[in-house]
Amino acid sequence: MGVEGIGARVTRKEDKRFLTGKGRYTDDMTVPGMKYAYFVRSPYAHAKIKNIDATAAKAMPGVIDLLDGKQLQADGIGNLICGWMIHSKDGTPMKMGAWHPLAVDTVRYVGDAIAIVVADSYGEARDAAEAVVVDYEQLPAVTGAVAALASGAPQIHPEAPGNLIFDWQIGEPDAVDQAIAAAAHVTEIEILNNRLSPNPMEPRATLGIYDTAEDHYTCYTTSQNPHVARLVMSAFYNVAPENKLRVIAPDVGGGFGSKIYIYPEEIICLWASKKTGVPVKWTSDRTEAFLTDAHGRDHVSKVKMAFDANNRITALKVDTIANLGAYMSLFSSAVPTYLYATLLSGQYAIPAIHANVRTVYTNTVPVDAYRGAGRPEATYLLERTMETAARELGVSPAELRRTNFIRSFPYQTPVIMNYDAGDYEASLNAAMQAADWAGFAARRAQSEARGKKRGIGMSCYIEACGIAPSAAVGSLGAGVGLWESAEVRVNAVGTIEVLTGSHSHGQGHETTFAQLVAGRLGVPIESINIVHGDTDKVQMGMGTYGSRSGAVGMSAIVKALDKVEAKAKKIAAHLMEASEEDIVIENGELKVAGTDKSVPWFQVALASYTAHNLPSGMEPGLKETAFYDPSNFTFPAGCYIAEVEIDPDTGETDIVQFVAADDFGNIINPMIVEGQVHGGIAQGIGQALLENVQYDENGQLLTASYMDYAMPRADDLPSFSLSHQNTPCPGNPLGIKGCGEAGAIGSPPALINAITDAIGHNKLTMPATPMKVWQALQTAH
Amino acid sequence: MTKVTLTVNGRAMSGECEDRTLLVHFIREKLGLTGTHVGCDTTQCGACVIHMDGLSVKSCSILAVQASGSTITTIEGLAGQGELHPVQAAFKEHHGLQCGFCTPGMVMTAVDLINREGGTLTEETVRAGLEGNICRCTGYHNIVKAILAADAEMATGRQAAE
Numbered sequence: 001m002g003v004e005g006i007g008a009r010v011t012r013k014e015d016k017r018f019l020t021g022k023g024r025y026t027d028d029m030t031v032p033g034m035k036y037a038y039f040v041r042s043p044y045a046h047a048k049i050k051n052i053d054a055t056a057a058k059a060m061p062g063v064i065d066l067l068d069g070k071q072l073q074a075d076g077i078g079n080l081i082c083g084w085m086i087h088s089k090d091g092t093p094m095k096m097g098a099w100h101p102l103a104v105d106t107v108r109y110v111g112d113a114i115a116i117v118v119a120d121s122y123g124e125a126r127d128a129a130e131a132v133v134v135d136y137e138q139l140p141a142v143t144g145a146v147a148a149l150a151s152g153a154p155q156i157h158p159e160a161p162g163n164l165i166f167d168w169q170i171g172e173p174d175a176v177d178q179a180i181a182a183a184a185h186v187t188e189i190e191i192l193n194n195r196l197s198p199n200p201m202e203p204r205a206t207l208g209i210y211d212t213a214e215d216h217y218t219c220y221t222t223s224q225n226p227h228v229a230r231l232v233m234s235a236f237y238n239v240a241p242e243n244k245l246r247v248i249a250p251d252v253g254g255g256f257g258s259k260i261y262i263y264p265e266e267i268i269c270l271w272a273s274k275k276t277g278v279p280v281k282w283t284s285d286r287t288e289a290f291l292t293d294a295h296g297r298d299h300v301s302k303v304k305m306a307f308d309a310n311n312r313i314t315a316l317k318v319d320t321i322a323n324l325g326a327y328m329s330l331f332s333s334a335v336p337t338y339l340y341a342t343l344l345s346g347q348y349a350i351p352a353i354h355a356n357v358r359t360v361y362t363n364t365v366p367v368d369a370y371r372g373a374g375r376p377e378a379t380y381l382l383e384r385t386m387e388t389a390a391r392e393l394g395v396s397p398a399e400l401r402r403t404n405f406i407r408s409f410p411y412q413t414p415v416i417m418n419y420d421a422g423d424y425e426a427s428l429n430a431a432m433q434a435a436d437w438a439g440f441a442a443r444r445a446q447s448e449a450r451g452k453k454r455g456i457g458m459s460c461y462i463e464a465c466g467i468a469p470s471a472a473v474g475s476l477g478a479g480v481g482l483w484e485s486a487e488v489r490v491n492a493v494g495t496i497e498v499l500t501g502s503h504s505h506g507q508g509h510e511t512t513f514a515q516l517v518a519g520r521l522g523v524p525i526e527s528i529n530i531v532h533g534d535t536d537k538v539q540m541g542m543g544t545y546g547s548r549s550g551a552v553g554m555s556a557i558v559k560a561l562d563k564v565e566a567k568a569k570k571i572a573a574h575l576m577e578a579s580e581e582d583i584v585i586e587n588g589e590l591k592v593a594g595t596d597k598s599v600p601w602f603q604v605a606l607a608s609y610t611a612h613n614l615p616s617g618m619e620p621g622l623k624e625t626a627f628y629d630p631s632n633f634t635f636p637a638g639c640y641i642a643e644v645e646i647d648p649d650t651g652e653t654d655i656v657q658f659v660a661a662d663d664f665g666n667i668i669n670p671m672i673v674e675g676q677v678h679g680g681i682a683q684g685i686g687q688a689l690l691e692n693v694q695y696d697e698n699g700q701l702l703t704a705s706y707m708d709y710a711m712p713r714a715d716d717l718p719s720f721s722l723s724h725q726n727t728p729c730p731g732n733p734l735g736i737k738g739c740g741e742a743g744a745i746g747s748p749p750a751l752i753n754a755i756t757d758a759i760g761h762n763k764l765t766m767p768a769t770p771m772k773v774w775q776a777l778q779t780a781h
Numbered sequence: 782m783t784k785v786t787l788t789v790n791g792r793a794m795s796g797e798c799e800d801r802t803l804l805v806h807f808i809r810e811k812l813g814l815t816g817t818h819v820g821c822d823t824t825q826c827g828a829c830v831i832h833m834d835g836l837s838v839k840s841c842s843i844l845a846v847q848a849s850g851s852t853i854t855t856i857e858g859l860a861g862q863g864e865l866h867p868v869q870a871a872f873k874e875h876h877g878l879q880c881g882f883c884t885p886g887m888v889m890t891a892v893d894l895i896n897r898e899g900g901t902l903t904e905e906t907v908r909a910g911l912e913g914n915i916c917r918c919t920g921y922h923n924i925v926k927a928i929l930a931a932d933a934e935m936a937t938g939r940q941a942a943e
Binding site: 011012014015016017018019020021022023024025027028121122123199200201202203251252253254256283285286287505506507508671672674675678679680681682683705706707711712713714715717719720743 | 799801802806809814815816817818819820821822823825826828855856857859860865869872873874876878879880881882883884885888904905907908909911912914915916917918919920921922923924925926
């Protein structure tokens with residue numbers, strides 16, 4: 001471990017610009033002649049558009065133009081798509097309804113875009129949008145997943161009768177039913193996973209620039225994956241061919257999944273720039289973000305878990321209904337299927353598993369991946385069930401988990417995943433020790449003496465990251481491969497640019513990726529720049545989500561570095577008249593092993609570009625590209641423990657301690673990994689205690705501002721206790737598993753297990769607000 | 782349009798704006814200082830916190846015309862060119878930022894908190910003091926650490942000066 005290499009706690013290279021106000025986010029961009037967009041959006045959850053009268057709006061001060069969905073359609077701009085095909089168990093393909101970027105005849109959720117106004121200022125665009133008169137015929141709406149499947153429910157898309165998108169299954173239903181029939185004990189539970197809004201602090205924004213002379217488009221956008229945005233806008237939405245479309249995702253202020261997708265606004269601003277002849281910038285306000293950013297979670301599940309007389313799990317049966325909202329977002333179909341049901345084995349050896357998943361349309365914001373994406377739903381379901389089973393069976397939650405842990409690897413689950421490495425008991429032991437589990441009874445007695453209720457709860461999570469082997473996801477329906485690319489470009493003076501298809505929006509890639517290179521070559525970290533987020537600079541990439549940038553993105557850099565080093569060694573061997581096999585790279589020099597002969601790194605770089613004295617036949621230059629396609633998913637796992645104290649008079653939950661023990665494989669920068677866990681836990685606590693997207697019966701979003709949607713604030717949270725028990729991942733060159741989502745996955749069940757432990761029964765749903773906890777305590781009395 | 786004149790980061794600046802223009806939009810769009818951010822529309826998130834006449838203010842909660850004549854410090858003016866204020870340095874040292882979007886407001890709030898309660902801050906009072914600033918990345922853990930460290934550092938500086 002060097003001071004700047006892998007494993008070092010290096011402070012971040014990117015921090016200074018963010019700390020001094022020099023970050024460059026999409027809304028900070030201005031270009032000559034730029035104008036501002038505002039969208040006319042539906043105030044109804046479900047309605048026919050009878051007429052749009054823009055006469056008054058177009059006459060308003062500063063208005064350049066107003067464009068609607070019919071014009072967009074006439075210009076051949078395509079509908080938005082879901083890029084992951086799922087087939088129902090009867091073999092029929094998922095039933096995808098049309099999603100027009102601007103609604104043409106029907107609106108299906110509050111916030112559905114109808115028209116764009118372009119004006120000299122944001123205020124003038126907004127004034128004009130408010131003057132547009134849309135004649136609606138209101139239709140009945142449905143917002144709940146279960147209600148949407150009921151007979152007589154309002155029908156949202158003609159393509160999907162009964163609002164059912166697909167009815168999918170995984171696993172062995174007969175084996176599961178037989179095991180349940182033969183079980184010594186069956187735990188049954190209904191699990192609700194609440195609906196969330198991701199809420200990165202930077203609202204979405206986009207700047208579309210059309211160049212008439214070159215017939216070329218530039219799109220600045222708040223994206224986690226600009227190359228995918230270019231691919232999709234080009235291949236499916238007919239915005240422009242790829243060579244005529246540049247997508248730039250500059251500094252991006254958080255994503256958490258919500259900035260993976262290609263939304264209507266990017267497409268429309270590019271198109272509007274061509275129509276109006278001016279660059280068009282749109283920036284979401286926070287209410288628009290609640291109304292249009294893809295939401296997360298929203299599952300209703302029924303669970304049966306069967307045990308034998310030795311408390312070993314013999315089967316798991318899950319029936320889930322997932323709410324996908326009004327339209328199928330880009331990866332929405334994958335979240336409640338292959339990112340969810342494939343993790344239902346958890347950390348446990350379960351011989352038989354069956355999951356049935358129905359996805360439904362409702363008159364709500366489209367639902368897609370949010371930090372964890374399917375894995376929090378699986379973990380919450382399993383860990384609430386395990387906790388409930390332990391209480392029913394009269395054994396400690398730790399003992400029930402220990403009895404059922406998977407202990408040898410590789411382990412093939414009944415639901416596709418093949419776990420490659422792990423030590424679940426190590427994390428459980430570390431967490432229990434850190435939390436002083438053994439001392440809980442005494443602490444509870446102290447709380448009771450003060451009139452408080454105290455509870456403790458654990459959760460043992462596993463997730464699948466390093467997304468993903470391209471052929472495997474292709475066979476499961478993915479429309480893209482999930483490899484990553486890297487280019488290592490050594491300049492003539494020896495400084496290095498690393499071009500990556502990953503994208504950093506808070507994860508610190510400019511530091512961790514540079515640490516990898518600095519450690520390998522022994523050159524100063526300041527001499528390395530990481531380049532990302534621009535389709536004109538980086539050839540291709542799949543972006544950042546699913547905790548994949550370390551395991552997949554850095555592995556691509558390793559491959560490119562291997563090639564650079566091999567060529568550099570050839571040059572050095574030639575310069576020193578030594579054998580290539582004897583050259584080693586250390587401390588910024590290429591040395592002949594066992595001698596005092598060496599050449600500095602920069603001299604080899606220079607030699608490659610002067611090309612005066614290269615090995616015969618060698619091409620000049622020192623620049624290599626690599627694509628890395630993972631061979632398997634990675635499987636981060638761990639154990640989280642929450643301890644809470646509840647005031648029975650108010651129902652308020654105080655998190656007394658929160659302990660996380662994680663196995664992320666090898667770690668590049670512990671400081672950054674800890675930061676990822678902190679943030680994930682905060683979002684998980686948010687889900688468990690505070691956050692909930694709520695609609696009224698007409699489909700109006702009641703939680704569309706920070707006055708109504710409870711974001712976790714500093715005084716809602718404790719400091720966290722973290723530790724790592726790392727088993728290196730055997731599947732990638734760095735042994736990395738990924739750490740971005742674990743906190744959000746492991747924490748909600750730990751919290752709810754703790755709170756239900758305190759209140760003494762299980763009748764509690766997330767978020768466990770003071771009102772709900774207080775009501776639950778009255779039920780207990 | 783109304784003319785607004787301010788002293789911003791030590792320099793006299795002025796510009797014309799509509800009466801309804803919020804100070805944050807004036808700072809970002811008329812003065813070109815884009816370090817001050819807009820993260821919500823209900824004065825909840827604190828990404829727009831600046832110092833106005835020495836006190837922290839959410840610049841989305843005041844009209845530019847109301848601020849005319851005042852002295853403003855934005856994140857760009859907190860330290861000298863190329864330097865970091867002790868609070869900025871502590872945020873870097875303790876990894877108190879990730880995506881950076883809430884960071885300018887967090888830092889400006891933290892500086893004001895230390896100015897007002899420096900030397901007496903605890904984890905609890907720092908968390909209470911950050912009630913008006915939302916961060917979605919860090920879980921606040923390292924922000925709290927950074928502010929306490931900066932407070933200690935600045936207290937040492939004050940003692941040395943006395």
